[in-house]
Amino acid sequence: NAGVTQTPKFQVLKTGQSMTLQCAQDMNHEYMSWYRQDPGMGLRLIHYSVGAGITDQGEVPNGYNVSRSTTEDFPLRLLSAAPSQTSVYFCASSRGLQTTNEKLFFGSGTQLSVL
C-alpha cells in the first residue's frame, strides 16, 4: 500500500492563479481531510470529508474548495491564490469517523508559495 499520496510536493504560484492539490489514498478510508501548517500556528483544518459526496468545513475554509467524488480522492482547489495561502498543506485520512477513535494517516505534504 502507498498510503496517502500528495502531489505536487512543491508549487510556486502567482497571486490570482488557480491550482489543485491532489490527494489519494489506497486504504479504503472513509474520512479524509486537509490541513495547512504555518510556523507557530500548528496544523489547522481546512476541509474534511466523511465519505464520497460529503464534505464539510474546518477551521480555515475560506479561499479553498473541495469535492469527494470517489472514496480514494480528495482534491483541494485554490480558485484565486493569495500570498496568505503560502503554507505547507497536508492531506490525511482515517478508517472511520473521528468519533470512533481512529488515528489519522498523513501524506508527505505540499509546500506552496504564492508570490
Place this chain on the structure above:
Amino acid sequence: SQQGEEDPQALSIQEGENATMNCSYKTSINNLQWYRQNSGRGLVHLILIRSNEREKHSGRLRVTLDTSKKSSSLLITASRAADTASYFCATDKLGGGGATNKLIFGTGTLLAVQP
C-alpha cells in the same frame, strides 16, 4: 482557534534523559492523540488515549490524561537522537451533539535530543 496548546514550545535534552511534553485543551473531548513530525515530513501517529483512560503506554512512550484539568502529558523515556522531532497533541471537540468529526491540533513542542 486552537483546541490544544503544547508546553514547552521547545525542549533540548541529552540522550538518555527523559522528555516530558504537556498539552492543555479547552473543551470536553472524546479522545486525545499524540503525533510526531520529523522535519519536512508528514505527521505520524504515536498513541491515542480515550477520555475514560488515565494512562497509556507504548514502548518508551507514556501518556497521561487528566480530564478534570483538561491536560495531557507525553513522556519519552531514555531519549535517543532519533527522537528529535516536533510533537503535537490533537483532540476532537465535544459539542452539544457529541464528538465532532474534526481533529484539532496544537501548536507543537520541538524536541531536540543531543547525542
